[in-house]
Amino acid sequence: MRSHKMLFGLQLGFTLAVCAFLIVPVVLSILAGLTSNYFVGLESGLTLRWVFEVWDGYRDTIFRSIGISLACLLVTLVLGVPTAYVLTRSGSRLSRVVEELLMLPIAVPGLATALALISAYGGMGSFRTSWTFILVGHVLFTLPFMVRSVLAVLASIDLKTLEEGAASLGAGFRQRFFDIVLPNCRNGILAGSLMVVTLSIGEFNLTWLLHTPLTKTLPVGLADAYASLRLEIGSAYTLIFLLMIVPLLLALQAIARPRRKRFIRDDPVPEST
């Protein structure tokens, strides 16, 4: 029994150390963003000066990132939900191939995707310099997450029976899609949406090559600030970023936890994150 206690203690200690490794730098960065002079330490006093400085200098990147992420959400919903539905219903060899293809943009590094986009469309000046160029990259990268999230929910319910029931009562395709399919994959759509917005707001690998001086996003501004401004400003900027992204992450955690059982098929589908 004593050795069991000791083992428990060792594992708990280890887990706490891992937790500290992940959380301590976040706390340090928040503190640095609110400290007058981080080199001197907290004695130099707390201030919102750096936050305001970031707000003045980089406000546009914040709004641009929010705008792009919402546009990205809209496009991934329109493209992704019907795709997930077709993939669930057809279940053929073709749908395996389509799924495989759709996942490619997250298997291939963002750098490669961005260079590919530039080599194909870099010559189209007005498209290259507009924010929609970044949007295209974000949609490529986030679409797989929306599709997978909706697929996971659709695969766990017996959609075929539900639809057949509705059809036998005279519901047309449009009615079935909006009244049966969409409400049933609500949770998948919600989880997918949160994921898409979170990833789009934080996307850097693609965006760094796709952006122009007039279309800087938040992470691009962050990289700028880290490279050229003092630590306090980088930290304050990170703080603003965290304020935007942490609520989304907490919401994601909250909807991932309770697994309500509905019209469940026999084989459970492993969660894919």
Add this chain to the structure above:
Amino acid sequence: MIYLLLPAAAFFGAFFLLPMCRLFLVGGSGTRGWSAYTAILTDPVYFNALLATLGVAAATTVATLLISAIAGVFLQRHRFPGNALLVSMLTLPLAFPGVVIGFMVIMLAGRQGLIGALTQALGGDKWVFAYSLGGLFMGYVYFSVPRTILTVMSATEKLDHRLEEAARSLGASTWRVVLDVILPGLKPAFISAGAICFATAVGAFGTAFTLAARINVLPMVIYTEFTLSANIAMAAALSFVLGAVTWLVLALARTAAGSTVAAAG
């Protein structure tokens, strides 16, 4: 019904498949011609970068799997007050972008970092390793631990308790149970999580970019070729090869583990 796929297919064809084909052609259009695609093996500069990249990725994968296995199995198996809080703290950095993670490494191991301050206070040298391969390794582990812990936890949840009880009742020690029952049961999860970890570390760019331009890993080399040397053909060839490598790693893992595997970040 299949026509519902058309919008996504059109988007994907126009903005991914077509550009990728174009990238492949551009890769062969430089001064080296098609031999640009083999330069990664024949040119020492690129080959060394490849070795450094694969080395960091391998080290990241091993460290992440070790850390996540211990913490993940522990959190899934023991319910205690604060468990849920620990899990949510451990998975909070899940969607932090590479740039931010680079900054977190700087907060820990940078010039004004915590580790430097601690080692100095303890009377030793000031440890600063953020701007090197060591910092990159730390950043990739930071990035990969949250998602790997989640994978380990959900795989542990699905393990059959009865197998462990049977092993115990037959007199197996805790270590034997871990080695012969728990670890083999978690193997598919390890393979898929490890592959994601490896592929992400090979292709990630943001963390290296924040830490230093001098870190000689492939994504940084590609970026320098593209911007500083304006050698677009070489950048295209290298990134095409890099994409093929990460895709291959994930595809192999998927065949081995039998589930959907994809990198993120």
